[in-house]
Amino acid sequence: MKLVHLAVPFIGVASTAEVAPTASISASSSMGQQILSRARKLEDDNAEIDYTWVANMSLKYQGCYHTQVWNGNVDASDDVRVSTQRLVRFRLCPSDSCSMTNAAGCGAGYGDYVIGMETYLEAYLEAVQQDHEYNCEYEKNYGKCAACEDADNKEYCEYDCYVGKGMEYCVDRNPYDEDNGNQQQQEMDLGKIAEGCQQFKVNNNQQSAYYLGAYCSANGGSIHLGLFTDDTCSAFADESGGANTYLSLVGSALPYSDTTLIGTECMSCKEPKDVNQNGQNDQYDADEVKESCETLYAAAGKCESALATAGTVTNPNNNACNFMQGIKIVRKNGSIVRGAGTQNAVATTFIGLFACSFVLAGGYVYYLRLKLDRARINLSE
Numbered sequence: 001m002k003l004v005h006l007a008v009p010f011i012g013v014a015s016t017a018e019v020a021p022t023a024s025i026s027a028s029s030s031m032g033q034q035i036l037s038r039a040r041k042l043e044d045d046n047a048e049i050d051y052t053w054v055a056n057m058s059l060k061y062q063g064c065y066h067t068q069v070w071n072g073n074v075d076a077s078d079d080v081r082v083s084t085q086r087l088v089r090f091r092l093c094p095s096d097s098c099s100m101t102n103a104a105g106c107g108a109g110y111g112d113y114v115i116g117m118e119t120y121l122e123a124y125l126e127a128v129q130q131d132h133e134y135n136c137e138y139e140k141n142y143g144k145c146a147a148c149e150d151a152d153n154k155e156y157c158e159y160d161c162y163v164g165k166g167m168e169y170c171v172d173r174n175p176y177d178e179d180n181g182n183q184q185q186q187e188m189d190l191g192k193i194a195e196g197c198q199q200f201k202v203n204n205n206q207q208s209a210y211y212l213g214a215y216c217s218a219n220g221g222s223i224h225l226g227l228f229t230d231d232t233c234s235a236f237a238d239e240s241g242g243a244n245t246y247l248s249l250v251g252s253a254l255p256y257s258d259t260t261l262i263g264t265e266c267m268s269c270k271e272p273k274d275v276n277q278n279g280q281n282d283q284y285d286a287d288e289v290k291e292s293c294e295t296l297y298a299a300a301g302k303c304e305s306a307l308a309t310a311g312t313v314t315n316p317n318n319n320a321c322n323f324m325q326g327i328k329i330v331r332k333n334g335s336i337v338r339g340a341g342t343q344n345a346v347a348t349t350f351i352g353l354f355a356c357s358f359v360l361a362g363g364y365v366y367y368l369r370l371k372l373d374r375a376r377i378n379l380s381e
Helices: 028-036 052-056 117-142 146-151 154-164 243-250 291-299 305-309 320-324 342-380
Strands: 007-011 059-071 082-094 111-116 186-189 197-201 206-217 224-226 301-303 329-332 335-339
Touching: 052 059, 052 291, 082 206, 111 117, 111 291, 111 305, 111 320, 117 146, 117 206, 117 291, 146 154, 154 329, 197 243, 206 243, 224 243, 224 291, 320 342
Parallel strands: none
Antiparallel strands: 007 186, 059 082, 082 111, 111 301, 197 206, 206 224, 329 335
């Protein structure tokens, strides 16, 4: 089975069409559970965390944010003293009211969270893989594609069936492409890159002076892959986010340089059923929450006042509310258009006040000068 979100073609013939990863993650999904498990604060560290409520929630991507921090761990000879910290903000919405077309996801009964981009991407890709595996297995056993098992041209039948259902990730190769099996295709491990800034190897073996990593777009609405010149992935290799340098080194386009790694759907945090276990949960755990959602929840900063209002949780954690106000996400027409901080709003206000004061002061000085000129004329007369 081919998981296109985790393995992206570098070189060679194009394989099956890529499907963009989804951005909203349901709390019942593995990713959703990872996020949720890292976000909740316990009064008793030894107490068992109750994640059962998370199974009814879905993760919704809210935007990303960059901030520059001083890097004191570098060598004295290293010129890069400032590194980039990347954060992702996400929302946990009730699955029955989470909207894929609305950038906010939901308007009530939600929790807002912030977490490092690397942790979010790692859990997100894991959740996408888990959902893909379930979808492919279910379709193979109970869907229309199950009829291909007895077909004479099984490989062609399965390819046509999966592609027709928008499930290209279920097939390993395109049987209609004669060169597909003759040319070796090199792939990029997005799961590895999600763990952090990785040294780039040309043709998967020749080490280079560049590094691959994920970064946030200028408007905060998407996450792209870039090529950098430092091991903190803070300095782009060129003005195109490293895409031109990558093309000159590899001969093909840098994956996800102009498309996003994160989608806009609502991803459920509920564990999918095990197709081969008569509908039982794959992990047979009581909470039915994806492990990825639990991991993310436990690690994230939280603002859960709306969850408490809806009665979803009785002991909300609001320790990160003030912090998230500083990286407020602005939405327009169902999409994220920019990340705006309150610090910028305050600075803009002061600049405006200063400009107005300067104009008024200039006008007053001009008025005084006119009065003095008239007084001199009267005296000379």
